[in-house]
Amino acid sequence: MAAIAHEGMEPEGQAYNPARHHEALHHQFEDIDQQNESYLVGMWTFLVTEVMFFGALFLIYTLYRSMYLKDWFLAHEALSIPMGMVNTFVLLFSSWTVAMAVRAAQLHDRKQVLMYLSITQLCAMAFMVIKAFEYTEKFNHHLIPGPGFGSHPEYLHGANPNFAQLYFGLYFTMTGVHGIHVLVGIIVIAYLMAKWIRNSPMVTKDYIPTEMVGLYWHFVDLVWIFLFPLMYLMPKP
Amino acid sequence: MAEHATHSHAGGDHSHIPSGIKLFRNMIILMVLLVVTWWASTIDFGNVTINNIIALIIATIKAGFVIWTFMGVVHATKLTRVWVATGFIGMVLIFGILGDYFTRQYEPVAGWEKGPNGGASALQREWPPSKPPQPGNNNFRPRG
Numbered sequence: 001m002a003a004i005a006h007e008g009m010e011p012e013g014q015a016y017n018p019a020r021h022h023e024a025l026h027h028q029f030e031d032i033d034q035q036n037e038s039y040l041v042g043m044w045t046f047l048v049t050e051v052m053f054f055g056a057l058f059l060i061y062t063l064y065r066s067m068y069l070k071d072w073f074l075a076h077e078a079l080s081i082p083m084g085m086v087n088t089f090v091l092l093f094s095s096w097t098v099a100m101a102v103r104a105a106q107l108h109d110r111k112q113v114l115m116y117l118s119i120t121q122l123c124a125m126a127f128m129v130i131k132a133f134e135y136t137e138k139f140n141h142h143l144i145p146g147p148g149f150g151s152h153p154e155y156l157h158g159a160n161p162n163f164a165q166l167y168f169g170l171y172f173t174m175t176g177v178h179g180i181h182v183l184v185g186i187i188v189i190a191y192l193m194a195k196w197i198r199n200s201p202m203v204t205k206d207y208i209p210t211e212m213v214g215l216y217w218h219f220v221d222l223v224w225i226f227l228f229p230l231m232y233l234m235p236k237p
Numbered sequence: 238m239a240e241h242a243t244h245s246h247a248g249g250d251h252s253h254i255p256s257g258i259k260l261f262r263n264m265i266i267l268m269v270l271l272v273v274t275w276w277a278s279t280i281d282f283g284n285v286t287i288n289n290i291i292a293l294i295i296a297t298i299k300a301g302f303v304i305w306t307f308m309g310v311v312h313a314t315k316l317t318r319v320w321v322a323t324g325f326i327g328m329v330l331i332f333g334i335l336g337d338y339f340t341r342q343y344e345p346v347a348g349w350e351k352g353p354n355g356g357a358s359a360l361q362r363e364w365p366p367s368k369p370p371q372p373g374n375n376n377f378r379p380r381g
Contacts, residue, residue: 033252037314040314040317041316041320044317044320045320048320048323051325052328055331055332059331066339069285085275088271089271092268092271092299093268095264095267096260096263096307098307099306099307102309106254211309214307218304218308222303222304225296225300228274229293229296235281235282235292
């Protein structure tokens with residue numbers, strides 16, 4: 001059995017191991033690698049719950065779309081493919097900038113971390129602005145589920161109003177929940193940037209907090225990768 | 238900027254630092270796949286299901302590039318990979334629930350017959366309801 005490591009001590013018979021003396025190492029971990037793995041597994045556990053959460057929504061989508069294939073195709077024609085494309089481009093690009101920010105954090109390059117995180121923030125805000133334009137258009141076209149839905153039938157493109165309402169209900173639920181995740185991402189990235197600006201040891205001595213935020217942001221991107229073809233690019237039945 | 242992947246041994250940890258070029262290449266691949274997604278959606282493969290399967294395969298490949306390279310699973314420990322796999326396998330298993338909905342038309346229950354829109358489930362009930370909500374009833378949508 002491995003001896004319990006204490007600060008400044010090595011287990012009997014073992015050579016000096018710098019991983020046991022990392023500045024960011026907490027006392028309950030044997031070395032920094034074990035600590036990092038624990039953080040990553042913890043973050044992925046959270047992401048797994050998120051996958052399950054969105055998975056249930058995708059399940060509902062699959063069920064209803066298979067039932068109302070034709071009406072959902074007609075209803076989806078109200079969405080703007082170019083706007084969806086631009087938003088997907090923006091999120092994929094921001095995933096790269098976050099990955100670069102994490103890389104810069106590993107290299108302790110504060111300037112680059114802040115630069116890449118700033119670009120990510122701009123992308124996140126651009127995404128929300130485009131989404132706001134899309135939502136406003138749906139609102140003006142009376143495509144928000146509830147009383148008054150479909151009062152302008154020309155925007156339903158011939159779809160049955162009940163089934164179209166179901167489509168838009170799911171559209172707003174899924175993109176809305178995703179949008180909330182983007183908003184949370186903006187807040188968390190802003191917090192992380194503040195830590196980097198203040199040169200906080202929490203982020204400068206340990207790249208893991210930046211990595212955790214990065215993982216969350218990649219997950220937001222992952223959800224959109226599936227939402228885009230399913231919501232915007234339906235084939236004609 | 239270092240072009241090749243390195244390990245941050247200086248701080249004592251053995252975390253993998255991805256190469257900048259590799260990350261950039263990954264982003265370009267994702268952008269190309271985005272265009273392919275759109276292009277595939279404009280092609281008529283003769284069957285909606287084929288279009289859907291192709292769209293989902295491309296989306297899954299894109300997700301794979303994000304998870305594998307951007308999220309660093311390629312260099313993650315085995316334990317982390319198990320957790321990653323658990324989430325996605327779990328999500329796929331959720332879709333087994335569809336087995337219930339899609340077989341309801343074979344059940345001898347009134348109202349679960351195959352409906353005019355294809356599927357068969359409790360969703361094929363009469364809507365809007367012809368009767369007002371009844372006291373003492375659960376007031377779910379009545380079966381058509």
